Amino acid sequence: MILSQHKNSLIEFDELQKVLSFEDVKVIDFRKPQHYQKDHIPGALNVWRSHIRSKNFPYSGMKASKEEVELLFSDLGIKNGDWIIIYDDMGLCDAARLWWLLQLYNYDKVQLLNGSYSRWKENYEATSNTLPIHKTNFKFEKDPDYRMYIDKEGVLNSIGKKLILDTRTTDEFSGKRQKKGAYKGGRIPESIRIDWAVAVNYHGDRKMKTIEELKEAYKEVLKYKEDTIITYCQSGTRSAHTTFVLTQLLGMKHVQNYDGSWIEWSYFNDLPFEKDSITTIFE
Numbered sequence: 001m002i003l004s005q006h007k008n009s010l011i012e013f014d015e016l017q018k019v020l021s022f023e024d025v026k027v028i029d030f031r032k033p034q035h036y037q038k039d040h041i042p043g044a045l046n047v048w049r050s051h052i053r054s055k056n057f058p059y060s061g062m063k064a065s066k067e068e069v070e071l072l073f074s075d076l077g078i079k080n081g082d083w084i085i086i087y088d089d090m091g092l093c094d095a096a097r098l099w100w101l102l103q104l105y106n107y108d109k110v111q112l113l114n115g116s117y118s119r120w121k122e123n124y125e126a127t128s129n130t131l132p133i134h135k136t137n138f139k140f141e142k143d144p145d146y147r148m149y150i151d152k153e154g155v156l157n158s159i160g161k162k163l164i165l166d167t168r169t170t171d172e173f174s175g176k177r178q179k180k181g182a183y184k185g186g187r188i189p190e191s192i193r194i195d196w197a198v199a200v201n202y203h204g205d206r207k208m209k210t211i212e213e214l215k216e217a218y219k220e221v222l223k224y225k226e227d228t229i230i231t232y233c234q235s236g237t238r239s240a241h242t243t244f245v246l247t248q249l250l251g252m253k254h255v256q257n258y259d260g261s262w263i264e265w266s267y268f269n270d271l272p273f274e275k276d277s278i279t280t281i282f283e
């Protein structure tokens with residue numbers, strides 16, 4: 001596999017083009033099924049948020065179990081040892097959630113495609129055809145590695161002791177905006193905020209910014225480079241993106257993404273929270 005300038009966690013369009021037809025390369029289109037059906041990168045398989053969410057909680061957004069992901073991959077015909085390349089059209093925000101999940105299940109043959117699907121389509125082939133799928137019996141072979149994971153008890157014990165990084169918008173952070181799925185507006189006490197999208201040329205090609213730009217954007221966080229820091233958002237997707245950026249591109253070793261994030265936190269009335277805004281906008 002050819003490696004990109006951003007190290008091996010990202011792959012560039014031209015690199016993907018060269019390996020697209022390789023038997024052991026599985027490309028995953030992480031967009032809504034209706035968008036995938038319209039067109040996608042040739043040979044790509046479709047996975048969407050709902051496919052990697054647990055149904056065992058009264059609130060939404062929790063990660064799927066190892067067994068659920070094994071079943072999903074088996075149904076998609078993915079074999080253990082396949083090289084997985086994930087793309088989306090959201091600056092890799094959605095794709096990063098699957099990347100993060102695969103880190104927990106200790107599957108390291110995974111890369112994100114650097115750039116948006118829209119930009120791919122302008123320059124490379126896209127198709128609405130799908131290839132026949134031959135189901136497999138996919139199993140993760142290594143023991144799970146939960147270094148990039150934290151649950152609500154872990155977050156509660158970390159307030160005031162570790163840096164907690166909220167990756168949502170200003171209005172979500174202040175509690176003014178309550179997104180669908182959350183039970184109230186607000187934030188985890190003593191958290192700081194850096195919007196996940198600062199890492200991406202969001203209004204351009206949606207590629208990751210350069211390492212120098214990333215260092216500048218995350219300079220407050222990089223002061224804690226040797227410490228464990230926690231990321232969260234609404235349901236652990238935008239914060240999975242920030243976890244990717246901090247660990248894979250900026251070399252931080254101890255970053256934990258809060259799986260349940262604000263949806264789970266806001267569900268429990270006994271968990272502390274902060275809110276600045278009196279007005280609430282529901283969305």
Ligand SMILES: O=S(=O)([O-])[S-]
Nearest residue numbers: 233234235236237
């Ligand atoms: O819903 S999200 O904040 O995880 S993108």
